[in-house]
Amino acid sequence: MTLLPWKREARKPGPQTSAFEDLALPLLPALYNVAFWLTRNATDAEDLVQESFLKALRGFAGFEPGTNFKAWIFRILRNTFLTSRTGLEATRTVALEEELDEQSVAGSGLYPEAAIDRQTPEINLMRLADRAMLQGALEKLPPPLLEVILLCDVEEMKYKEIAVVLEIPIGTVMSRVARARTALRKTLQTQNAQTRERGA
Amino acid sequence: MIDHISQANLNALADGELSSDQLSRVNDHLAACPACTSAALVQTLLKTNIAKAGQRYAMPAGLEERLKRLATSDTARRSRPSGRSAIAGWATAAAILLVIFSGLILVQQGRRRTELAALEYQAQASEVSDLHIATLAAGLGPQVISSDRHTVKPWFQGKLPFSFNLPENLPGDTKLDGANLTYLHNQPVAQLLYTMGRHRVSVFLAERRTGEPMAEKQSEHSGFKVTSVGVGDLDIVAVSDVDPVRLAQLVSLIKNVQTGT
Numbered sequence: 001m002t003l004l005p006w007k008r009e010a011r012k013p014g015p016q017t018s019a020f021e022d023l024a025l026p027l028l029p030a031l032y033n034v035a036f037w038l039t040r041n042a043t044d045a046e047d048l049v050q051e052s053f054l055k056a057l058r059g060f061a062g063f064e065p066g067t068n069f070k071a072w073i074f075r076i077l078r079n080t081f082l083t084s085r086t087g088l089e090a091t092r093t094v095a096l097e098e099e100l101d102e103q104s105v106a107g108s109g110l111y112p113e114a115a116i117d118r119q120t121p122e123i124n125l126m127r128l129a130d131r132a133m134l135q136g137a138l139e140k141l142p143p144p145l146l147e148v149i150l151l152c153d154v155e156e157m158k159y160k161e162i163a164v165v166l167e168i169p170i171g172t173v174m175s176r177v178a179r180a181r182t183a184l185r186k187t188l189q190t191q192n193a194q195t196r197e198r199g200a
Numbered sequence: 201m202i203d204h205i206s207q208a209n210l211n212a213l214a215d216g217e218l219s220s221d222q223l224s225r226v227n228d229h230l231a232a233c234p235a236c237t238s239a240a241l242v243q244t245l246l247k248t249n250i251a252k253a254g255q256r257y258a259m260p261a262g263l264e265e266r267l268k269r270l271a272t273s274d275t276a277r278r279s280r281p282s283g284r285s286a287i288a289g290w291a292t293a294a295a296i297l298l299v300i301f302s303g304l305i306l307v308q309q310g311r312r313r314t315e316l317a318a319l320e321y322q323a324q325a326s327e328v329s330d331l332h333i334a335t336l337a338a339g340l341g342p343q344v345i346s347s348d349r350h351t352v353k354p355w356f357q358g359k360l361p362f363s364f365n366l367p368e369n370l371p372g373d374t375k376l377d378g379a380n381l382t383y384l385h386n387q388p389v390a391q392l393l394y395t396m397g398r399h400r401v402s403v404f405l406a407e408r409r410t411g412e413p414m415a416e417k418q419s420e421h422s423g424f425k426v427t428s429v430g431v432g433d434l435d436i437v438a439v440s441d442v443d444p445v446r447l448a449q450l451v452s453l454i455k456n457v458q459t460g461t
Binding site: 020021025028029032033036037042045046047049050051053054055057058059080083084129131134135138149150152153154156158159174175177178181182184185 | 207249251252257258259260267268270271319327331333
């Protein structure tokens with residue numbers, strides 16, 4: 001049994017651990033933040049980060065130097081989450097709808113021609129939306145949309161990197177980003193209307 | 201009629217994902233279209249606000265230190281000593297130091313080993329429980345469906361870097377359903393699937409790369425009972441919601457058949 005790939009390369013403990021730590025430790029705050037958003041629980045988030053960290057350390061020999069470490073370790077975190085009980089519950093309670101057809105989000109006719117208005121209600125809403133309001137809107141997103149928007153907006157990953165993390169095509173990343181933002185805008189509008197009603 | 205910028209392109213604009221050609225076309229359009237400019241502004245503001253609001257949870261103090269310690273201990277545990285002559289050269293000096301600090305070091309090492317072993321065991325219990333739950337949730341049949349050990353065992357030939365035996369005589373209501381090839385800590389392992397009455401059981405057989413065979417341990421994770429034991433170069437970990445005594449009996453049967461006892 002000498003030809004098996006997982007036996008090919010001997011691990012070099014000292015330098016590899018150091019290289020791994022150099023790459024992984026700066027990402028811990030980001031991993032923890034995303035883990036907490038996904039699990040919605042401090043203990044589960046800590047467990048998720050620890051388990052992902054150990055998996056990444058043990059699988060580091062299989063990581064190709066020069067490729068995207070951040071996408072690699074986030075993929076481990078995400079896969080670990082998906083096989084956890086919380087992850088399974090989350091994915092089972094959300095039915096994945098059809099991915100958005102590019103045509104259905106095409107702008108033709110969406111925006112009436114008019115003089116530019118920098119004070120439209122929606123622009124004002126985006127300016128006035130406070131942190132709690134936005135966090136509330138994020139909490140309402142289903143997991144597939146939440147993870148894509150966290151990676152895109154919070155972690156500032158490119159679509160290509162997100163596609164690697166989530167193991168989906170770039171087109172699906174784009175449609176999920178669009179759906180997530182549409183859902184966030186709708187939630188913010190609803191919250192705003194409710195606040196106005198209460199104030200009236 | 202003006203073709204407005206699609207929602208996808210507005211998103212790509214906010215995310216900096218447009219190619220230079222696309223960006224140039226979009227900018228030309230924005231210069232002439234107030235509606236699209238407003239829409240682009242909304243997307244950009246939303247992105248900026250979400251980026252701030254999404255940074256919500258700060259890592260607890262001590263987590264980074266704990267993970268650093270785990271990484272160091274994990275690697276040290278996996279590495280084997282090399283360069284025996286060099287070690288021998290330092291042996292005398294080390295011996296003197298050991299005499300002086302032996303008590304302190306032993307206590308610290310013992311504590312660290314216990315802590316590490318407990319964390320590793322916890323991580324293993326968590327991972328096997330998750331794999332078991334994932335198997336049940338997937339609702340798919342085993343990769344090899346058979347109650348015949350002579351079918352299940354040969355199925356793993358060439359798939360695993362080790363071999364194992366399966367018990368022939370199982371307790372009355374226990375049945376082998378089949379098996380899966382799966383991965384634990386990025387290592388290929390056999391997942392044997394049994395039914396005990398109405399309960400499903402996963403038994404994971406993995407090759408141990410370092411360390412002595414572990415003594416039998418039982419724990420509970422997410423409501424599932426986990427029983428582990430080592431034999432020879434194999435680690436056996438079983439997980440189920442069945443009575444822990446019955447689970448231990450099955451593990452014991454599988455353990456004994458490896459040594460022919």
